[in-house]
Amino acid sequence: MKLFRNNADxxxxxxxEVGNIGAGNAATAxxxxxxxxxxxxxxxxNLLPFEEIAERVGGSEAVVVAIFLxxxxxxxxxxxxxxxxxxxxxxxxxxxxxxxxxxxxxxxLELSALNEIxxxxxxxxxxxLADFTGLNLAPTVPSxxxxxxxxxxxYGLLQFGTMGDDALLIETAFIEGQQDSEGxxxxxxxxxxxxxxxxxxxxxx
Amino acid sequence: xxxxxxxxIGMADLNIGDAGAVLKTTGLGSCVGLTLxxxxxxxxxxxxxxxxSSDIAREGQLNIAKYADTAVPELIERxxxxxxxxxxxxxxxxxxxxxxAFMGGSDTMRIGPRNVEATKQVLETFSIRLLSEDTGGNxxxxxxxxxxxxxxxxxxxxxxVKEI
Numbered sequence: 082m083k084l085f086r087n088n089a090d091x092x093x094x095x096x097x098e099v100g101n102i103g104a105g106n107a108a109t110a111x112x113x114x115x116x117x118x119x120x121x122x123x124x125x126x127n128l129l130p131f132e133e134i135a136e137r138v139g140g141s142e143a144v145v146v147a148i149f150l151x152x153x154x155x156x157x158x159x160x161x162x163x164x165x166x167x168x169x170x171x172x173x174x175x176x177x178x179x180x181x182x183x184x185x186x187x188x189x190l191e192l193s194a195l196n197e198i199x200x201x202x203x204x205x206x207x208x209x210l211a212d213f214t215g216l217n218l219a220p221t222v223p224s225x226x227x228x229x230x231x232x233x234x235x236y237g238l239l240q241f242g243t244m245g246d247d248a249l250l251i252e253t254a255f256i257e258g259q260q261d262s263e264g265x266x267x268x269x270x271x272x273x274x275x276x277x278x279x280x281x282x283x284x285x286x
Numbered sequence: 287x288x289x290x291x292x293x294x295i296g297m298a299d300l301n302i303g304d305a306g307a308v309l310k311t312t313g314l315g316s317c318v319g320l321t322l323x324x325x326x327x328x329x330x331x332x333x334x335x336x337x338x339s340s341d342i343a344r345e346g347q348l349n350i351a352k353y354a355d356t357a358v359p360e361l362i363e364r365x366x367x368x369x370x371x372x373x374x375x376x377x378x379x380x381x382x383x384x385x386x387a388f389m390g391g392s393d394t395m396r397i398g399p400r401n402v403e404a405t406k407q408v409l410e411t412f413s414i415r416l417l418s419e420d421t422g423g424n425x426x427x428x429x430x431x432x433x434x435x436x437x438x439x440x441x442x443x444x445x446x447v448k449e450i
Binding site: 131132135140141142144149224226227228229230231232233235236238239242243244245246 | 296313314315344383385386387428443
């Protein structure tokens with residue numbers, strides 16, 4: 082991307098910090114919700130070919146639980162919170178206090194709980210990001226899907242699709258308790274939003 | 287006939303195969319998996335189309351496999367180079383789902399149906415018959431074309447395996 086011709090390392094650091102602050106707040110929210118410690122990995126910022134993005138969550142055909150929302154306002158983009166089915170089940174168990182779906186289907190209550198988790202996490206991610214940047218960022222109503230990772234994530238790549246075959250994403254992984262199972266946060270700002278983020282944070286373009 | 291080699295088609299990618307090769311693309315959401323088949327040659331082609339029209343492209347080097355209006359002609363050319371005839375070609379397609387139901391009005395969110403419409407339009411301009419399709423819905427699909435039989439297999443999480 083042209084924008085990264087100058088000061089690339091510094092800019093990537095800034096984006097990593099964006100992920101850190103946003104996901105840090107979201108992790109705290111999740112921890113409060115579950116009444117359990119939730120750790121967070123160091124965010125990664127990568128320009129990835131479309132093909133490889135789904136690999137981050139187990140491959141294009143891996144079935145995942147995904148909450149997707151659009152970020153609207155000064156720096157629009159796409160946001161996903163993606164968890165594999167096993168940790169999703171554990172989270173539901175912790176939250177609802179009874180054994181969640183025996184089979185693959187989720188009940189209405191479980192879907193609604195997952196949606197609400199996504200709502201809370203994305204809300205705390207975005208509001209901290211809005212505070213930090215001074216930008217106006219508002220989430221749309223989140224939408225939930227349990228399906229193939231490739232099919233889901235491709236939705237977040239359309240804006241980059243017109244620009245090339247890679248997308249720049251800010252990724253943060255959650256680690257809950259002793260489990261190595263993870264939730265993934267993906268923030269994929271629209272290509273034009275990066276400049277706005279940098280300007281808002283006083284990063285020389 | 288050799289036992290089918292597997293040819294993987296990535297996102298915004300296309301390829302052709304014969305001699306029983308199986309063409310496969312995974313995780314179609316709003317994208318469209320279009321296949322062309324020449325039954326006389328037993329030659330198949332597949333494109334994983336991501337966007338309806340190259341008019342919206344802002345990229346320097348256009349990836350012609352990405353857009354319906356450029357991918358279909360390219361796939362036809364690639365098959366013709368192997369001896370296929372447009373008059374013999376038949377099409378099957380799947381995908382074009384609307385994975386997330388909300389914000390139905392916005393153009394970006396309707397990208398699945400738009401990909402399907404655009405692909406059909408291009409097929410029409412070449413007078414290629416669309417034999418069958420499994421498009422729309424709100425779920426992801428993985429598809430395979432058997433280049434020997436022309437059978438098109440669709441897998442989804444909710445509905446299992448389907449042949450068209």
